[in-house]
């Protein structure tokens with residue numbers, strides 16, 4: 001009988017060894033399952049999952065705690081397991097099965113972690129192998145009539161375990177062990193089951209709402225698609241607000257009120273669609289200093305679209321010229337680069353660095369295949385130039401880029417690629433895709449950029465001199481199918497933080513490292529947003545990899561109308577510009593606020609906005625909303641054949657099918673659109689849209705779907 005075996009120090013050591021084995025197995029099970037399939041598709045056809053490293057760590061904790069509890073209980077009941085006695089070993093192994101199943105059920109049901117059966121299987125196989133191997137090593141030879149060796153011990157252990165499984169307790173354990181697998185299978189074959197699980201997960205993993213909100217920085221003032229708001233260098237006084245169509249405004253701050261138009265270049269910009277428009281601006285460090293040569297200079301980055309050609313401009317304007325038109329006419333072009341007219345990935349930020357040089361973000365969209373890069377064109381990079389054209393420490397570019405013109409700037413002699421053949425000297429760092437927004441941390445002087453990714457990954461990068469951020473051959477931390485170029489300029493560097501696209505998260509808006517005095521818990525944190533989901537996130541501003549961020553609040557408008565920039569003012573106020581609908585003054589300069597009072601203000605503003613947002617139905621406008629938000633899954637024509645449809649576990653409905661419409665009331669359609677599939681007992685893969693669309697737009701969407709089905713909204717049910 002093993003019951004009275006002393007636990008003692010060696011028992012404790014073995015217990016720790018077992019828990020260590022659990023941690024080891026979860027860790028390597030995770031690493032292995034990222035690249036390999038343990039359960040073949042033929043056995044269990046499951047989609048691919050991505051478990052983040054932070055989630056894997058969470059899983060590791062859960063597993064260690066559950067196993068420690070079960071092993072300790074068994075040691076208390078049956079004495080220490082020393083891996084040297086068959087019966088005691090099989091008891092321990094069965095205990096492990098219970099702990100293992102319990103942990104994976106917990107992760108599956110009570111957290112918001114992607115549950116990856118492949119990872120669980122890899123972990124289970126590893127852990128079992130370690131247990132059996134240990135038993136094979138410690139099994140005392142003298143107890144056995146024949147030497148059976150290590151393989152024999154494996155067989156003995158396995159037979160012992162199997163034998164015990166066919167007892168009533170064993171059968172129970174076996175049934176329990178298979179529940180996660182059966183549930184995983186059901187999840188992908190039975191919609192009702194999947195919905196039930198999704199509900200359970202949402203309820204069990206819900207976190208308390210944060211008390212951070214965004215409120216209009218001026219009470220109720222609106223702008224036409226505000227792109228960026230800044231104070232003059234020095235960080236006090238009025239706000240300078242850039243509107244996408246081409247106006248730069250000065251607005252009294254903090255009281256708000258009638259803006260002064262300083263610059264209007266809308267005729268140069270042309271239609272500001274897709275990612276085009278007036279994207280960024282920087283006031284010269286001498287701005288506002290009476291008598292200084294650059295006291296009125298602003299540097300603006302804008303895209304100019306005319307007759308299907310697109311030129312991306314970096315220009316200087318003189319805000320002291322007397323009128324917005326005169327300021328527009330004072331344009332001096334620094335860079336004018338032609339690109340193919342797709343409108344995507346232009347970059348956008350322009351900032352003066354702590355060294356007084358101008359840093360400019362160009363997106364990778366400037367590719368023109370006939371030119372060699374990076375020697376002949378400037379793209380996918382942060383550039384560093386001297387707009388003061390300082391003699392001695394800087395020099396003029398040898399020739400303009402092949403796809404455009406250059407002027408009114410020089411290149412600092414200490415730029416990283418000066419004198420290097422095959423790459424233009426303006427490059428400060430390259431290998432970026434669309435470094436749309438960047439800022440300098442006033443304390444560490446580091447340049448923090450949000451790099452908008454292609455189909456999968458968004459990145460936060462600390463962009464350093466002469467580094468290569470690996471696009472297009474690596475995105476996030478993953479290789480793409482683009483082979484690396486023959487010559488990679490600059491030392492390669494990966495992102496600090498990277499997040500995967502989801503139904504909502506798809507375009508990072510880089511922010512800043514918070515150094516204001518208002519909120520101690522934001523101190524030293526990097527604050528950024530996602531344009532599409534409106535999430536405002538914070539993470540430690542460290543230069544090593546970060547796995548997890550905290551989402552503190554959401555903007556009130558999303559996607560094409562969502563967040564366009566984040567700024568911190570001299571007094572520590574955090575501003576967030578939100579675009580709003582094109583063609584209207586529906587955008588806002590918001591500020592971060594906190595507490596019950598701020599929450600009440602935000603709610604009142606949301607209610608007021610909802611009232612003014614009631615616009616009459618337009619089939620064309622709603623079709624365009626459908627294309628933007630729904631076509632990915634439902635297909636352009638609503639037949640259920642969008643590019644993402646194949647990846648979904650359920651069949652999508654055909655909105656052109658009259659039978660679909662006959663079976664559903666307007667209310668039912670409105671509910672599923674507003675609250676998502678899970679709310680009406682359908683697949684949670686149909687996301688809720690109440691956060692993205694205005695109430696009126698959701699009503700319009702019902703009418704639009706009805707029209708696709710050849711039926712008027714409000715028709716009587718059969």
Ligand code: HEC
Pocket residue numbers: 191503626629630631632633634644648650651652653664668669672673677681682683684685686687689701705
């Ligand atoms: C990420 C993919 C995805 C996107 C994007 C999406 N849907 Fe869906 N939608 C689904 C899935 C999956 C279903 C099927 C749900 C089911 O039958 O369980 C569905 C079902 C529906 C249904 C039918 C529900 C019913 O009663 O059968 C409506 C209506 C609908 N979606 C409207 C929309 C609208 C409007 C949009 C855009 C604003 C949209 N969906 C965007 C995935 C998506």
